[in-house]
Amino acid sequence: KDRLKQKSVVIPTTPTTPAIKHRLWPEINRITLEQLHYARLGVGAGSWQLFAEDGDMRMYRREEEANGLVVDPLKACHVVKGVTGHEVCKIFFSPEYRSGWEATLEDMTVIENISKDTLVFLQTHKRIWPASQRDALFWSHMRKVPDAQDLWIACNHSTEHADYPPNAGKCVRVYLTVCLVCQTLIDPPKQNELIKREDITCKITYCSVVNPGGWAPASVLRAVYKREYPKFLKRFTNFCIDQCKDKPIVF
Numbered sequence: 328k329d330r331l332k333q334k335s336v337v338i339p340t341t342p343t344t345p346a347i348k349h350r351l352w353p354e355i356n357r358i359t360l361e362q363l364h365y366a367r368l369g370v371g372a373g374s375w376q377l378f379a380e381d382g383d384m385r386m387y388r389r390e391e392e393a394n395g396l397v398v399d400p401l402k403a404c405h406v407v408k409g410v411t412g413h414e415v416c417k418i419f420f421s422p423e424y425r426s427g428w429e430a431t432l433e434d435m436t437v438i439e440n441i442s443k444d445t446l447v448f449l450q451t452h453k454r455i456w457p458a459s460q461r462d463a464l465f466w467s468h469m470r471k472v473p474d475a476q477d478l479w480i481a482c483n484h485s486t487e488h489a490d491y492p493p494n495a496g497k498c499v500r501v502y503l504t505v506c507l508v509c510q511t512l513i514d515p516p517k518q519n520e521l522i523k524r525e526d527i528t529c530k531i532t533y534c535s536v537v538n539p540g541g542w543a544p545a546s547v548l549r550a551v552y553k554r555e556y557p558k559f560l561k562r563f564t565n566f567c568i569d570q571c572k573d574k575p576i577v578f
């Protein structure tokens with residue numbers, strides 16, 4: 328009887344965040360799960376072309392246009408030692424770290440604090456000649472993936488806000504869907520309390536689709552992406568390593 332009692336633990340399959348009461352929740356939940364599925368497909372299916380490689384980092388893109396604008400989907404994978412998936416997703420999600428790794432950023436404001444795992448951001452990005460400056464308004468959500476081993480996701484997706492209409496000032500609004508999916512691997516396998524940073528590896532998948540929202544010359548944009556995405560992933564992962572070293576491991 329006691330053994331039966333022990334086994335009847337309820338494992339939540341839907342998140343228990345207070346964000347579930349927010350009007351955006353159905354969209355946040357749907358896009359996050361879609362992005363998780365899309366990231367886990369890898370680059371086997373679809374005609375992904377490798378455009379950057381550095382150590383364990385691989386970056387792939389597909390050339391696509393929508394209404395004459397470049398919207399090339401990007402997928403990248405990387406393997407980083409000494410950090411957990413939870414730590415990496417937390418750093419990607421949290422506003423306090425953003426200026427430490429986001430090189431294209433000019434300004435960032437949290438315009439809505441939905442819950443500790445769900446925020447709405449307004450960001451302005453540095454102007455890239457000869458196009459207009461861009462801004463982005465998006466919700467951002469992070470969660471642990473249930474029924475999987477140490478798997479975390481952070482997902483960003485453009486949204487609207489009555490107080491911040493698009494294209495009202497000097498900026499053109501970009502539209503983005505981005506996800507970062509991270510899994511912690513432990514080698515050699517050990518009990519929790521004995522694990523050191525040198526025993527952990529984080530497998531990262533980053534996917535991004537950005538619509539520039541208005542005129543931007545295709546060749547310049549593709550050249551910018553080719554330069555900026557590898558720079559971002561290297562800078563971001565080095566930032567994570569640096570932030571986490573000498574701190575207790577957060578699984």
Ligand code: 6CM
Nearest residue numbers: 452455458461483505539543547548555556559
């Ligand atoms: O995912 C990344 N960063 C997140 C946190 O900031 C978030 C933001 C993404 C914004 C990406 C838009 C950048 C602006 C693109 C300008 C395009 C128009 C210029 C015209 C040039 C001719 O998801 C990392 C994003 C790394 C981007 C390289």
